[in-house]
Amino acid sequence: MAQQTLHSRTAVVTGAASGIGEAVARRLVADGARVALLARRRDRLERLAAELGPNALAVPADVTDQASVDDARRQVRAAFGRVDLVVNAAGVMLPNPVDDGRIDEWTRMIDTNVTGVLRVIGAFGPDLVAAAAAGATADLLNVSSIGAHVVFPNYAVYGATKAAVTQLSAALRAEYGPRDVRVTSVEPGLTDTELGSHIDNPALGPDGQLGAMFDAIGALSPADVADLVGYVVSRPRHVNLRHVVVLPTRQA
Numbered sequence: 222m223a224q225q226t227l228h229s230r231t232a233v234v235t236g237a238a239s240g241i242g243e244a245v246a247r248r249l250v251a252d253g254a255r256v257a258l259l260a261r262r263r264d265r266l267e268r269l270a271a272e273l274g275p276n277a278l279a280v281p282a283d284v285t286d287q288a289s290v291d292d293a294r295r296q297v298r299a300a301f302g303r304v305d306l307v308v309n310a311a312g313v314m315l316p317n318p319v320d321d322g323r324i325d326e327w328t329r330m331i332d333t334n335v336t337g338v339l340r341v342i343g344a345f346g347p348d349l350v351a352a353a354a355a356g357a358t359a360d361l362l363n364v365s366s367i368g369a370h371v372v373f374p375n376y377a378v379y380g381a382t383k384a385a386v387t388q389l390s391a392a393l394r395a396e397y398g399p400r401d402v403r404v405t406s407v408e409p410g411l412t413d414t415e416l417g418s419h420i421d422n423p424a425l426g427p428d429g430q431l432g433a434m435f436d437a438i439g440a441l442s443p444a445d446v447a448d449l450v451g452y453v454v455s456r457p458r459h460v461n462l463r464h465v466v467v468l469p470t471r472q473a
């Protein structure tokens with residue numbers, strides 16, 4: 222069991238139904254925080270909350286739906302009070318050649334990966350500012366991707382959404398930093414999660430381009446990324462890791 226370094230913290234983690242978000246939620250609870258688990262799949266969240274105990278709360282929510290995010294905020298407030306740690310991990314990755322004109326996928330990625338992050342910041346940002354003003358440590362962590370910087374064929378729109386998240390995180394330091402709210406962009410490389418399971422082009426999915434990448438370079442585990450998040454949020458209050466890139470050793 223890790224040290225209980227986060228025992229006074231109250232967190233919201235989006236994307237907590239699987240992958241990196243789930244691993245981050247596990248890590249934060251293990252480190253002593255109370256954690257609200259947000260994602261759409263209620264069954265997954267309730268199972269995880271039951272496993273993690275009273276410091277975890279299942280809050281089914283869709284970050285593409287403003288009313289759903291508003292409702293999640295009300296539920297979190299009622300159960301846990303003010304939040305001082307927000308991890309935006311909800312995301313979708315839908316690669317296809319831009320020539321295919323998949324506006325359905327473009328819209329879904331932008332709504333989830335960019336506007337969804339903004340909705341969550343809109344809902345919980347005021348809590349972070351208030352927590353910091355009261356002397357608490359306050360963190361906003363946005364899970365971006367190495368795809369914000371490195372180009373991959375067929376990933377233009379996904380990469381663009383992640384570049385937006387990285388830039389948003391950097392820019393928000395200018396607004397939040399002076400009020401003692403830390404902002405961190407976490408950029409993982411290839412990580413073994415469900416993210417590729419929504420790819421509808423077999424040539425690009427786990428049996429195609431994506432699978433070949435896993436074969437060539439291996440992958441991080443979600444727990445590897447969560448370990449980094451645990452490190453970032455447990456630094457002294459005046460120390461802000463602004464931009465953290467974590468890759469499998471074989472990924473250039």
Ligand SMILES: NC(=O)c1ccc[n+]([C@@H]2O[C@H](COP(=O)([O-])OP(=O)(O)OC[C@H]3O[C@@H](n4cnc5c(N)ncnc54)[C@H](OP(=O)(O)O)[C@@H]3O)[C@@H](O)[C@H]2O)c1
Pocket residue numbers: 235236237238239240241242259260261262263265282283284285309310311312313314333337364365366367408409410411412413414415416417443
């Ligand atoms: N895996 C990688 O190689 C990798 C690398 C770099 C960055 N990332 C980023 O890491 C983050 C987490 O992805 P992952 O790899 O852990 O994949 P994942 O296992 O598919 O996790 C994505 C999570 O987002 C949730 N989600 C999706 N749409 C949502 C919505 N509209 N509202 C609320 N929750 C939603 C999903 O739960 P529900 O379906 O239940 O809503 C799921 O829990 C993403 O932002 C991804 O871009 C991943």
